Amino acid sequence: MESKTPLYECHLRAGGKMVAFAGYLLPVQYAGGGVIAEHNAVRKAAGLFDVSHMGEFILSGKDGLVNLQLLLTNDYSNLADGFVRYSPMCYENGGVVDDLLVYKLKDNQYLIVVNASNRAKDYQWIKDHLSGDAKLNDVSDQIAQLALQGPMSISIMQKLVAAADIPQTNYSFKPKVKVGNIECLLSRTGYTGEDGFELYCSAADAPFLWDMLLQAGEQFGLRPCGLGARDTLRLEAAMPLYGHEIDADISPLEAGLGYFVNLDKADFIGKQALIEANPPPRCRVGLKMIDKGIAREGCFVYAQDRTIGHICSGTMFPYLGYAGATALVDRAYKPIGSLVIVDVRGRKLQAEVIKTPFYKRQK
């Protein structure tokens, strides 16, 4: 039986087509919208997403930082209060447990945001590896999360929040901000490739925040967006999704996330395995379909009649207007312009390796 997020009734009112996802009933798209319209609203105006299914943990205790450093591949020693940092979390063998965001609330107090589908596994993994004075609390059920994304997000936020309370730089946040009359953690982050905000509030306040944002955003073309657009937006921006670009048997180095793996750090779980397999024999590339058709997750990729990898995610990019995919392939095919063949349900379609991200916003 799926759970409902605090915004379930809001979605029904907005004509959300509800589907089961990671244990929750969430809208895949809304009536009068559709994935393409919602996707393009985020690229050109703004979109509002319910991401309350995400898991939130609080890590505290005077050994909090020491534990983070051991659990995560990125370096948190120089993370300042009010800033956010992304990291993979690895197994000993270098495979990925999950990818997550860490918010530094204050010294040795961190908010960790994880994928909904991995929440229970992550909680257990972190708990099993804690040492010294460190405590982990799963606060997911008390917290709702909304994502306001797109170029008009800032204009909408300016209507509701005092200028000094708006986080100015990417990957920064303000821990206690009044959005209208609702207290939120306001974060300049997102998963769409656009400027935008992620807002964390109490579950009880969430429906009021949702309605307030939609109302404030109406004049700017804001529309509610479902899981469908969330996936096509992140893929156009070539952002990884657990279970696709990264997984228990795909390392962050293979997935092209080396920037978030600090091999110079004293020690962390998975470090030895990652060093031994560096550079990895396979790597993530972006593909643009040359032949008509859409490569989908799991399709095999060939070159010179040899299997060289598989598709991680693929779709028709709604904003860019062509079919593309991410693939994990033999690193010989990493160079831009490499030609490969994708087997799409028995049809052999030609594709070309192109630069990622497919979509990059103009600043």
Add this chain to the structure above:
Amino acid sequence: MSKIKEGIFYTDSHEWVEYIDDIAVIGLSDYAQEELGDVVFVNLPEIGDKISAGEAFCDVESVKAVSDIIAPISGEVTEINDELADNPEMLNSDCYSAWICRVGKITGEGKLMDAKVYGKFLVEQE
């Protein structure tokens, strides 16, 4: 509520079929296009393909997924709607005009419903 066109037949997998003399025209119902969402690609059959009632003969891709189109009848493809190759969204905007293919040399048909029975079937589906 999905739109249902009178005078044509439907399958339980939501294809429609219209008989014009000895030719059958095949497309997707309004319910099907709503379920699919934005259609972005149609992998059309080829002229001369032999299709069998109840078996997949082509597929359509929406933004999110690929779906088989099941043949409502058995026969041979005589014509395909090339326009769908460049404008797959016609399956969403006007599903009862956006035919996929025409089939001749009909040798059999699967379980088909008329508009009234299909309407009841949809109500039971909800």
